Amino acid sequence: MVRLEVIKTELLENRIEFTIEESNVHALTAGQRMLVDSDELAFIYILESKDEYVYVSIREAFWSQLKEALEKDKQVFIKINEKEEIEAVAFKAELEYLLSNIEDNSNYGEKMTSAVAAVFQKDKKV
Secondary structure (H helix, E strand, O other): OEEEEEEEEEEOOOEEEEEEOOOOOOOOEEEEEEEEEOOOOEEEEEEEOOOOEEEEEEEHHHHHHHHHHHHOOOEEEEEEOOOEEEEOOOHHHHHHHHHHHHOOOHHHOHHHHHHHHHHHOOOOOO
């Protein structure tokens, strides 16, 4: 398993691009799954290669752009080495599932639930 950090986010007209740090991983496809890293306050999108999983870590610093992209129904792409890009298939559905799970769920830890609430639930209409 390889873990790569998002280093830049760009909101474009119909998409959001997460650029990950330099990497020598190649031939990746969308894993269509997400995880949560409560200790690092990050959402993890999984990419796959023939031999391994690559975890793309989206830390809290990028969540406000992520929220805006989701609200505007933008497609999500992951850019690798400024050359290659992969559409993050099922990203929105996976993230929405995680967000609903995290809300008021102590299993994720107070730090994570508070951080998610601060970004994703602050404008939520009940």
